[in-house]
Amino acid sequence: MTRARSADLPDVLHAEWTKLRTVASTYWLLLAAAALTIAVGAGAAAAFGCAAGACGAARTGADPARISLTGVYLGQAVVAVLAAAGIGGEYGTGMIRVTLTAAPRRLTVLAAKAAVLTGCVLASGLVAVGGSVLAGWLILPGRGLSAANGYAPLSLANGPDLRAAAGTVIYLALIALLALGITTAIRDSSTAIGVVLGLLYLFPIISEVVSGHALARRLEQIAPMTAGLDIEATVGLRSLPLAPWEGLGVLAAWAAGALVLGGLSLRLRDA
Amino acid sequence: MTAIAPYRSPVTPGRDGFAQLLRAEWTKFRTVRGWVVGILVAVLLTVGIGLTGSSGCGFNSNGTGACPAAPTGPGGAAVTDRFYFVHQPLTGDGTVTARVTSLTGVYSPSGYTGAPQTGPGALKGYRSGVQPWAKAGIMIKASTGQGTAYAALLVTGANGVRMQDDYTGDIAGLPGPVSAAAPRWLRLVRSGNSVSGYDSLNGTRWSLVGTVTLSGLPRTAQAGPFTASPSSMVLTQSLGTVATTGAAPTIATAAFDHVALSGAGGAWTGTSVGGGAARPGGGNANVNGPGNAAEPFNGGFRPSGTAGFTVRGSGDIAPNVPEAADGSGTSPTQVLDIGTFLGLIAMVVVGASFITAEYRRGLIRTTLTAAPHRTRVLAAKALVIAAVTFAAGLAATGVTLLLDVARAGSAIPPLTALTEVRMIVGTAALLAVASVLALALGVLARRGIAAVSAAIVVIVLPFLLAYIPGSLSTGAQDWLLRIFPAAGFAVSQAFPAYHQVVAPYQPNMGYFPLAPWVGFLVLCAWAAVAFAAAAYRLGRRDA
Secondary structure (H helix, E strand, C coil), rough: CCCCCCCCCCCCCCCHHHHHHHHHHHHHHHHHHHHHHHHHHHHHHCCCCCCCEEEEEEHCCCCEEEHHHHHHHHHHHHHHHHHHHHHHHHHHHHHHHHHHHHCHHHHHHHHHHHHHHHHHHHHHHHHHHHHHHHHHHHHHHHCCCCHCCCCCCCCCCHHHHHHHHHHHHHHHHHHHHHHHHHHHHHHCHHHHHHHHHHHHHHHHHHHHHHCCHHHHHHHHHHHHHHHHHHHHCCCCCCCCCCCCHHHHHHHHHHHHHHHHHHHHHHHHHHC | CCCCCCCCCCCCCCCHHHHHHHHHHCCCCCHHHHHHHHHHHHHHHHHHHHCCCCCHHHHHCCCCCCCCCCCCCCCCCEEEEEEEEEEEECCCCCCEEEEEEEEEEEEEECCCCCCCCCCCCCCCCCCCCCCCCCCCEEEEEECCCCCCCCCCEEEEECCCCCCCCCCEEEEEEECCCCCCCCCEEEEEECCCCCEEEEEECHHHHHHHHEEECCCCCCCCEEEEEEECCEEEEEEEEEEEEEEECCCECEEEEEEEEEEHHHHHHHHCCEEEEEECCCCCCCCCCCCCCCCCCCCCHEEEEEECCCEEEEEECCCCCCEEECCCCCCCCCCCCHHHHHHHHHHHHHHHHHHHHHHHHHHHCCCHHHHHCCCCCCCCHHHHHHHHHHHHHHHHHHHHHHHHHHHHHHHHHCCCCCCCHHHHHHHHHHHHHHHHHHHHHHHHHHHCCCCCCHHHHHHHHHHHHHHHCCCCCCCHHHHHHHHHHHHHHHHHHHHHCCCCCCCCCCCCCCHHHCCCCCCHHHHHHHHHHHHHHHHHHHHHHHHHCCC
C-alpha cells in the first residue's frame, strides 16, 4: 500500500511542465514570440534611414541595439498571451479545480507555474534577442549605422550591448510574470490580456501626449514597458528617465506586485 | 386501431426574423453584468482621462503659462500674422511691383537659450542663415490689423516664389533662391476683389502665378513690400519622445528696389504687424521705430537708392499650427486620443468576448440551433455590439471633447462645429468599428485571449511604434498609420497640417498621414475583411 503524500514543489513543477508542454499552442506561441521579435527588429533595421551625410552618431542619436530590439514591442504581447493563456485557460475550462485538488498548496502551484513559464520564456527570449541582434549586426551597417559613421558594430562582447541583450531576455520573462500575476487575479484571460496590454502600451502613449510636462518623465519612470525597456539603451544614458538596471527593477517591482496580487487572490478566493 | 396524432405544441410559433435575432443578441448583451460594467468603465476611463489631461498651454513644450489667443483669419480659423509691412494706401484697382535682390537671415542654432529679447545682446548666439519659409515680397492687405484678408507674392528662403492669400492659400511660382545675380520681379494686380500675381526674372517677360479672390477687401487697402521670418524650431530626440525644446524667433532681411505703386505719391509707412515675433518669454515687443536695434524682432525698414528699401522682419503669415514655434494653443486631439485608447481596450475586450464566451460556454450551439442562418446571427451580433459601443463612445468622446474645449478656453484655437462633430462622431464610430473587428477576430480565433490581443496589437501597437524616434524612419512610421487599423485615429485630427508651416506633424501631436475619413475607411476595410472572413468561417466550420 502506497502512502499518500502531499504534492511538493518538484511534483507540482513536474505537473505544470507536463501541462505546458502538452499544449500545442505553447510551442506556436514561443515560436511566434521569437519569430515576430526577429522579423519586426529586422524590419525596423531595414527601414532605418538617415539622409546622406547626416548619419554621424552625434547627429542621429540612433541606438543600434534599441533599433535591433524594436521587435520586443510585439514579441512581449505574444509572451503575455502565453502567460495569460496558461492560467486563464485553467479557469476557463475548470481545470483549475483539478489542479488545486491535486496540489492544495495554492502558492506552490503559482510558484511552479511562474518557474515553468519563466524557463520557457527565457529560452524563447534568448532565440528572439539573439536573432534580433544578429539581424541588426547584418543589416544596420548597410543602413548608415556603420563604423565609418562612428557606430560600434553590435557585439555581445560590448558591455552595453550585452546588457541590452541579456536585459531584454530578462525583460520578456518579467512581462510573462506580470501577465501571469494579473491573469491569476482577474481569472478571465480576455479581460486580463486587455489589462496587461493596456498597462504596457497605454502608459507611453499618455506620457507622449503630456510630453514636456514634469508628469511625462514621472510616467516614463513608473510605466512598466518604458521603464523596463531602458535596459535596451546603449547611447544617451544620461537622458534616460531611469538608469538601465533601475528601469528593469521597476518592471520587476510591477511583476512582483502582480504576482502578490495574484497569489492573494488565489489563496483567498474560491477557485 | 386508431392512429395516434403526432404532438403539436399549442403555442403559436414565434416569428423568426432579423428583428428577433437582434432582440436575442441585445438580451444576451445586457444581461451579462461584466460586459455592461466593462462598457461603463470604458466611458468613465475615457472621460476621466479627458478631465485630468486638459489641453492647455501647460502641455506646450515652450509653454509659459500665459495663453494668448491667436488672431482669427477671414475664414474664422486661427492664424499667425506677425511681420514687418512697408505700406501705402491703394484705392480701387491698381498695381504694385517690386524687385527682390536678396533675402538673408539670422537664427539661433540652439533655440531660445534665455538670451535677452531686447537690447544689444538680443541676438547673442545667432548665426546667419535664412529660414526655408522666410518670406519677402509684396502684399495687398485689407488693413494692418492682424488676421485681415490679404494676397501676397513673395520669395522664400528655400521654396522659390509663392503666391499666398488669406493665410492658407499657397501657389508655387518660379523656383530657386533669390540673389543679386538672379533677382525676382514680383507684381500684384488688383481688379475688384480679385488679385493676380505675376513673377519675372527680368522685369519684361511676366508670367501669371495665380489669381485669387479675396472677400472682405475694402476699396482702400494697404499695399507694399513686407518681410517675415518664422521662428526656428529645434526638434530634439530623447529616447521614446520627440520634443520641440528649442524655438527661437529669427530675422530675415530683404533688399527691394524698383518698388512702384500705381497712383501712389505718399510716404511709405512701416508697421510691425502684430508687434513682431512672439517672444519665448511671453508677450510681444512694443512697436518701435524703423530698424530699432533695441527691439530686433520688431523689424524695420530703411530706404536705399531710388525706390528701394531694405526691410527686416520677423514672424510668420500663415495658418495657426498649435505645434509650430509661432503657433499658439494645443490640439484637443491628444486628450481625445488617450481617452479613446483607454476606452478602446475595454470595448475590444467586450466585443471579442461577445462571441468567444458563447464558444467557451457552448451557448453558440443553442444560438445556431435557434437561428440556423449563421451569417444573420453574426450580422445581428455585430449590429448590437456596434450600436452599444457607438452610443457609449459618443457619450464618452462628446463629453471629453466638449469639456476639454470649454475648460481650455483660448488655449485651443477655434474649431468649426463641423470639425467638432466629425471628431466626436468619428471617434465614436472608430470605437464601434474596432469592437466589430474584435468580434470578427473572436469568430476566427474562437478564443477571447487571441482575439483581444490581436485586436490590440493591430490597433494600438502601430500607433505606438509610429512615434518612437530612432526606431523607424519617418516614412516607415507614416506607413504604419496608413495600412494598419490605427489609421482610423486620423478621424480625431483637429487641425490640418500645412506644408508651408514647419512643425512636428506627428501622431502624438495630433497629426496623421491620412485625411480623417480616409484613415477611418482603412479601419473599416480591416473590419470588413475580418467580418467577411468570420462569416465564411462561421458558415463552414462546425460550432
